[in-house]
Structure formats: C-alpha cells, structure tokens
Amino acid sequence: MKKLYFLLVGSMLLIFLSGCSTLKRFKSAQYMGIDNSLVDVALFGTQLQEEMTSVEQKNLWGLSANAQTQLIRIMHERYPDNSQFIGAINNEYSNPGYLTSPGYTTKELRMVFGISKRRDYAMLHEPAGRFSPADRIEYLKFSLEIPSSYNLMFKEWNRFVTEYGEIDLADVSFSRNLDLEAERKVNKAGVGGKLSVSSQEKQEIRSRYLKLNGSMSKHRISIEEEGTREIDLTGNVTAGVVLEFSGFPERVAFPLFSDTGTGGSSGEVAALRFVDVLVPAMEEAPDTIMARLTVEYIYRHVASGWNTFAEWDDRVEYYSGNLKKQIPLFTRKEFLPPFYCIGTGMEGKEVLKVRHNQGRTYLLQFSNYSDASRFLDWLDAWSRRQAEPGMPVFAGDQELIYQGKPLLPGQVVSDQLKVIPVFSNLISTGY
Amino acid sequence: MYYLIVRNLGAPRCIDRNETDIYEDGMSFECTPNLDCNAKGEFVKEVEITCTEYPEDTFVAMVFMD
Numbered sequence: 001m002k003k004l005y006f007l008l009v010g011s012m013l014l015i016f017l018s019g020c021s022t023l024k025r026f027k028s029a030q031y032m033g034i035d036n037s038l039v040d041v042a043l044f045g046t047q048l049q050e051e052m053t054s055v056e057q058k059n060l061w062g063l064s065a066n067a068q069t070q071l072i073r074i075m076h077e078r079y080p081d082n083s084q085f086i087g088a089i090n091n092e093y094s095n096p097g098y099l100t101s102p103g104y105t106t107k108e109l110r111m112v113f114g115i116s117k118r119r120d121y122a123m124l125h126e127p128a129g130r131f132s133p134a135d136r137i138e139y140l141k142f143s144l145e146i147p148s149s150y151n152l153m154f155k156e157w158n159r160f161v162t163e164y165g166e167i168d169l170a171d172v173s174f175s176r177n178l179d180l181e182a183e184r185k186v187n188k189a190g191v192g193g194k195l196s197v198s199s200q201e202k203q204e205i206r207s208r209y210l211k212l213n214g215s216m217s218k219h220r221i222s223i224e225e226e227g228t229r230e231i232d233l234t235g236n237v238t239a240g241v242v243l244e245f246s247g248f249p250e251r252v253a254f255p256l257f258s259d260t261g262t263g264g265s266s267g268e269v270a271a272l273r274f275v276d277v278l279v280p281a282m283e284e285a286p287d288t289i290m291a292r293l294t295v296e297y298i299y300r301h302v303a304s305g306w307n308t309f310a311e312w313d314d315r316v317e318y319y320s321g322n323l324k325k326q327i328p329l330f331t332r333k334e335f336l337p338p339f340y341c342i343g344t345g346m347e348g349k350e351v352l353k354v355r356h357n358q359g360r361t362y363l364l365q366f367s368n369y370s371d372a373s374r375f376l377d378w379l380d381a382w383s384r385r386q387a388e389p390g391m392p393v394f395a396g397d398q399e400l401i402y403q404g405k406p407l408l409p410g411q412v413v414s415d416q417l418k419v420i421p422v423f424s425n426l427i428s429t430g431y
Numbered sequence: 432m433y434y435l436i437v438r439n440l441g442a443p444r445c446i447d448r449n450e451t452d453i454y455e456d457g458m459s460f461e462c463t464p465n466l467d468c469n470a471k472g473e474f475v476k477e478v479e480i481t482c483t484e485y486p487e488d489t490f491v492a493m494v495f496m497d
Binding site for chain 2: 246247248249250251276278279280281282283284285336337353360361362363404422423
C-alpha cells in the first residue's frame with residue numbers, strides 16, 4: 001500500500017513538473033495597444049575618428065644598405081662642408097607628383113544608444129499600472145536617417161555591441177544570432193540561476209537568446225533586436241558605422257625643410273609639395289549634423305506572476321510604441337578640415353597664394369597648424385635676412401603671391417602676416 | 432570680365448575668369464585654383480559644373496561680372 005502511495009505521488013509529481021516546464025513562454029498573453037511612454041532611447045555618446053592624409057616621405061635611413069652607401073658617396077662629393085653634408089643626408093624626399101586621398105571625407109562614427117524603460121514603482125500594485133519588475137523590452141527596432149542635403153551617406157557597418165555580446169562587421173547589412181556564449185553569459189547575469197535550470201533548459205537557452213538584424217542604405221541605417229526569453233533589451237547599444245561625405249577637391253601644401261624636420265629654426269624650405277585631397281562637399285557648413293532617430297518597440301508587461309523568476313506563469317500584456325527625435329551626430333568642428341593658411345584675413349586677397357609653373361595661382365594652405373606656423377617662421381626669418389627688399393619671395397621654386405602681386409620680404413614684416421584657419425568657423429587652434 | 436566662383440564649406444573660391452560669358456551647365460573646370468577675382472561683381476547666373484580633379488559629382492557655381 002505504501003509502495004503504491006509513493007508510486008502515485010511520484011507519477012503525479014512527474015506530471016506536475018512536466019506541466020510546469022519553464023519551456024512555456026507565458027501563462028497568457030494579450031496585446032493591449034499603443035503606449036509611447038514606456039521606452040526611451042537616447043544617443044548619449046558619439047566618437048568620431050577620421051583617416052588622416054599622409055604624405056609618404058622618404059629619407060636616407062629608409063633606403064636599402066646599398067642605396068644608402070651610394071647616396072652618402074654622392075652627398076660627400078657634392079657637399080664637402082661638414083654641416084652641409086649632415087644637413088643633406090637628413091633631407092626628406094617625397095614621392096614626386098600629386099597624391100590623392102579621400103582622408104577628410106570618410107568618418108568612423110561610434111554611437112552609444114542608451115535604451116531605458118519607465119520604472120514606475122509607485123504604480124506597482126495598481127490595476128492601471130504598466131510596470132512590474134519582470135517587465136522587459138522584447139523587441140526593438142531603431143533607425144537613423146540622415147537628410148540627403150548633407151551630402152553624407154552611410155558606407156558600412158563596423159561593429160555592433162549590446163549588453164549580451166558584440167559582433168564585428170564590415171558590410172552593409174547583417175543578420176546574426178548571439179548564441180555561442182549564451183550559457184556562460186546567462187549564468188553570469190543571474191538569469192534563471194545554475195541550480196534551477198535543467199540541462200535540457202540550458203540547451204534551449206544556448207540555442208538562441210538574441211537575434212540581431214541590421215540594414216543600411218545611403219541615408220538610413222536600421223537595427224532590429226529581438227530577445228528570446230528573459231532577455232531584456234534595456235541597456236546600452238553601441239553601433240559603429242563608416243560615413244562618407246561627397247568630396248570636393250582641395251590642394252594642400254607640405255613644406256619640406258632642409259633640416260631633419262624637427263622644427264629647428266635653422267631649416268630652409270627646400271620645396272613645397274602639393275597634395276590633392278578631398279574635403280566634405282557642402283556649400284555651407286552647418287553648426288551640427290543632425291539625424292532623425294526612429295524607434296519602434298514591443299514592451300512585455302507582466303501583469304501577474306512577476307514574483308517568480310520563471311516566465312511560464314506570467315500573465316503577459318504586450319504594448320507597442322514608437323518615438324521619433326532629432327539627434328546631433330557631430331559638430332562643425334568635427335567635420336571641417338583643419339586647414340591653415342597665412343595672411344591677414346580670409347577676405348579678398350589678404351592671404352598668401354602660390355603661383356605654379358603653369359601660371360595658375362592656388363591658396364597656400366597647410367593640412368595642420370604646425371606646418372603653417374613653421375613655414376611662417378621660416379618666411380619671417382628669411383625676409384629679415386634679405387638685403388634687397390624688392391626681391392620676390394620663393395619657396396623652393398614656387399613664387400608666393402600676396403594681394404595679387406609677388407610677395408616682397410618687407411611685406412612679411414610690415415603686414416604682420418599670421419596663421420589663420422581657412423574655414424573661418426574653426427576658431428580654436430589649440431596653440 | 433566674367434568670373435566663375437564655387438563655394439564650399441562656407442568659403443568662396445574663384446576658379447576661372449573670362450572676358451566673355453562662356454559658362455554653361457555641364458562644363459568641366461579645375462576646382463583647386465584660387466584666382467584673384469572681383470568679389471563685388473554683379474551676379475549673372477548659376478551653372479552646374481564638374482571638377483576635373485573629381486568628376487564624379489556636380490557642383491553649383493556662380494557666375495559674376497564686372
């Protein structure tokens with residue numbers, strides 16, 4: 001009799017346990033309508049990086065041993081004077097001709113989105129309340145759209161990081177499941193707990209816990225996240241994308257000095273090299289590049305059953321919602337090229353230009369403050385040394401033009417030329 | 432004299448000049464030169480040009496005369 005009793009109780013327990021399996025998603029579910037106040041998404045951090053244009057410069061020490069020996073021999077014959085010889089072997093030799101680089105038009109943008117839900121603890125036991133500690137954001141889709149007027153477009157995904165894992169990308173679209181390390185991460189996060197989850201359940205969790213989709217068009221990116229059970233999409237999401245402006249050509253000067261290039265005042269300008277680069281093509285430079293953020297979500301509200309960690313006993317109410325907002329992507333200072341020129345003002349003819357061999361004049365602009373400043377130091381020192389004030393100034397074999405005429409040494413001193421930003425909105429030099 | 436001026440990132444630049452108005456849509460010019468032009472000339476028209484250095488895109492340029 002006792003045996004029969006234990007058998008009966010045992011089989012009932014078995015039936016009970018299988019009936020209460022946590023493999024059930026919920027006890028009941030109902031769609032309740034739209035509530036746009038349950039979730040908020042904010043872009044609270046951006047980081048912008050750019051590829052800088054570099055001119056490949058070579059000096060003696062970069063040559064092969066044989067080439068070094070030959071060049072030293074030639075230099076020795078050409079410069080018998082010791083200081084001239086040392087100066088000559090430290091010369092930098094740039095590749096001839098013009099180089100083209102898209103450096104200023106491509107930006108790597110990393111955005112950190114903060115996804116939060118309304119935590120209305122005051123309404124916890126109220127029938128009208130829409131919050132319980134077991135609530136979670138089950139589905140999230142957010143899109144970022146850039147107005148076409150900026151001449152700026154998305155190029156490719158770089159990286160996508162959520163609370164549950166990260167994926168590196170280099171494409172225009174992706175669709176991934178985050179599942180490989182699910183078991184470890186779930187335990188670490190304390191969802192379910194090691195002791196309360198059977199091996200079969202672990203297997204189920206391991207199969208998939210977060211599905212990610214991303215798509216990209218010229219002016220729009222879209223990210224879709226869907227969490228499986230017990231995965232709340234609240235938290236931070238980092239999306240890294242590559243953006244590209246349409247290009248507009250600029251010609252930048254790189255002064256090559258006869259000394260080692262360490263900034264010593266004794267260096268002479270041996271030559272001016274010119275590099276064609278592309279800068280963002282925009283007629284005006286807006287203060288801030290804005291984007292339109294659109295968020296759609298499904299909110300899983302647990303109306304009852306939230307006092308247990310397991311979800312199978314939850315009476316679930318689903319709410320959908322969406323929100324739209326304008327968010328700043330980056331500021332003018334971050335996308336304007338930091339070009340500098342020399343003169344007294346950007347209006348009219350008050351800046352130094354350079355006349356090329358073909359007779360055309362170009363703005364003498366440098367890719368950074370340091371190059372412009374060092375060139376001006378040389379120009380000032382050279383001008384003060386000149387005995388003939390009426391002799392035009394040359395940098396290497398390039399004639400400098402100022403106020404529509406060849407620059408004279410006296411003008412450098414009398415007009416107090418200074419380094420000024422080419423794009424006048426860039427005020428701070430950092431020096 | 433007629434002047435062809437392009438404006439990018441808020442900075443105007445004179446890229447060509449001619450004694451007659453030769454400027455029409457679809458023409459191609461070097462866009463990196465910075466010529467001395469009369470900034471107080473009379474506005475004539477806008478034309479869409481391409482730059483020889485970067486022919487992928489078209490840019491709006493303004494024609495002035497004095």
